[in-house]
Amino acid sequence: MNPGLPITAARAALARCHACHLLSRMKPLPPGSHAHCPRCGAALHLRKPDSLARAWALTLAAYILYIPANTLPIMTVVSMGHGEPDTILSGVRVLIAGGLWPLALLVFFASVVVPVLKLFALTYLLVSVWRKSRWRPRDRTVLYRITEAVGRWSMIDVFMISILVALVKLGAIATIEPGAGALAFASVVIVTMFAAMSFDPRLIWDALENPDER
Amino acid sequence: MNDPNPATFSASAADALVACHDCDLLYRKRPLREGEKARCARCGALLYTRKPNSIERTLTLALAALILFALANIYPLLDFQFQGRAQQSSVLSGVRELYAQGMWTLAMVVFVASILAPLLKLLALLYVLLPLHFGRRPWRMAQVFRWIETLHPWAMTEVYLLGVLVAFVKLSDIATIVPGVALYSFAALIVVMAATDAALEPEAIWERLEPCR
Numbered sequence: 001m002n003p004g005l006p007i008t009a010a011r012a013a014l015a016r017c018h019a020c021h022l023l024s025r026m027k028p029l030p031p032g033s034h035a036h037c038p039r040c041g042a043a044l045h046l047r048k049p050d051s052l053a054r055a056w057a058l059t060l061a062a063y064i065l066y067i068p069a070n071t072l073p074i075m076t077v078v079s080m081g082h083g084e085p086d087t088i089l090s091g092v093r094v095l096i097a098g099g100l101w102p103l104a105l106l107v108f109f110a111s112v113v114v115p116v117l118k119l120f121a122l123t124y125l126l127v128s129v130w131r132k133s134r135w136r137p138r139d140r141t142v143l144y145r146i147t148e149a150v151g152r153w154s155m156i157d158v159f160m161i162s163i164l165v166a167l168v169k170l171g172a173i174a175t176i177e178p179g180a181g182a183l184a185f186a187s188v189v190i191v192t193m194f195a196a197m198s199f200d201p202r203l204i205w206d207a208l209e210n211p212d213e214r
Numbered sequence: 215m216n217d218p219n220p221a222t223f224s225a226s227a228a229d230a231l232v233a234c235h236d237c238d239l240l241y242r243k244r245p246l247r248e249g250e251k252a253r254c255a256r257c258g259a260l261l262y263t264r265k266p267n268s269i270e271r272t273l274t275l276a277l278a279a280l281i282l283f284a285l286a287n288i289y290p291l292l293d294f295q296f297q298g299r300a301q302q303s304s305v306l307s308g309v310r311e312l313y314a315q316g317m318w319t320l321a322m323v324v325f326v327a328s329i330l331a332p333l334l335k336l337l338a339l340l341y342v343l344l345p346l347h348f349g350r351r352p353w354r355m356a357q358v359f360r361w362i363e364t365l366h367p368w369a370m371t372e373v374y375l376l377g378v379l380v381a382f383v384k385l386s387d388i389a390t391i392v393p394g395v396a397l398y399s400f401a402a403l404i405v406v407m408a409a410t411d412a413a414l415e416p417e418a419i420w421e422r423l424e425p426c427r
Contacts, residue, residue, distance in 0.1 A: 020423075021232065040423065100384075145236070156380060159308075160380045163292065164384070167303045168294070202236065205257070
């Protein structure tokens with residue numbers, strides 16, 4: 001395997017374009033101006049701008065949204081004039097009660113396990129970078145990659161609601177109405193996706209750059 | 215593209231270098247054989263690949279995906295039959311019903327993730343690849359090609375299909391649910407879209423951009 005040069009691109013004052021991956025030499029900039037990739041025109045940065053602040057803010061917002069997402073009903077089944085609200089968790093319970101184990105497991109994993117683990121993983125990554133941890137950077141990078149890839153799967157419940165709402169329109173017999181919890185839940189998923197996007201995994205490795213410090 | 219920006223210059227010395235996406239380590243770029251991948255020795259991230267006939271294969275698959283996408287959106291997904299009453303649903307009717315019930319934000323989210331983002335991604339791919347195949351350079355190619363990467367995480371076709379399947383199983387207890395043409399088209403679309411992503415080699419396309427600069 002190609003062993004790599006013993007230096008990072010940032011050390012060599014080379015910025016990697018986030019869009020087309022071309023390396024460009026960064027020169028000191030006049031204040032208030034941006035560097036742009038000479039090949040594709042995207043904004044150039046050595047690291048994602050304000051990565052930690054943005055990722056922290058979005059992660060905290062997701063924690064807050066997580067509360068209404070789980071306490072408010074995601075949908076209400078109105079049948080014969082009386083409504084039965086469903087939350088994320090009660091939706092899973094209904095599936096178990098109906099004996100639909102594989103489906104219950106899928107929904108439980110996508111709607112409960114993934115969002116929680118994703119929030120914890122982001123928090124852990126942010127704390128470890130903030131403390132300039134040098135512990136197992138490769139594993140933390142893998143954790144980041146998983147966190148980034150898995151988040152979108154939590155949208156299963158939101159899409160399911162959109163189908164149910166369109167199908168079950170039987171007037172007085174039964175209708176399904178979307179609930180505010182569904183919006184809060186979709187927001188958790190979207191906000192954590194943005195949080196993962198604004199986190200820069202290269203910061204994990206930057207802590208290894210100056211062994212004399214610390 | 216001329217470069218009015220004094221802060222950068224096209225570093226021809228840096229052309230032969232690549233930096234790791236995840237840990238920023240520098241590598242000297244070495245030619246690969248077809249089908250080979252270069253990975254970062256420090257963190258394991260994919261550095262670059264070389265795929266055979268990337269442009270032609272991606273183009274073919276993207277065209278097939280566009281046809282399947284049309285079928286998946288025109289035909290009904292599920293037929294709901296209950297005590298002599300029937301209701302059909304398509305991707306768009308789900309969006310419309312959320313909107314009609316006053317949840318327009320949620321309707322937008324579903325619309326973007328299931329229809330708009332996948333469609334724009336396919337159209338952007340065709341916009342870039344079709345002219346490249348015929349040896350022409352599409353207008354504003356860099357901007358359009360950049361969108362593809364931005365759109366990628368928001369195109370949730372495969373997640374959407376799982377949502378439909380969950381709804382299908384949930385309702386099949388209480389009513390008769392008949393899968394429609396769109397459901398099968400969706401399943402095929404996911405496979406073809408995954409193959410499209412796998413066939414695409416962005417480096418090869420960015421390199422096509424350079425001589426025209």
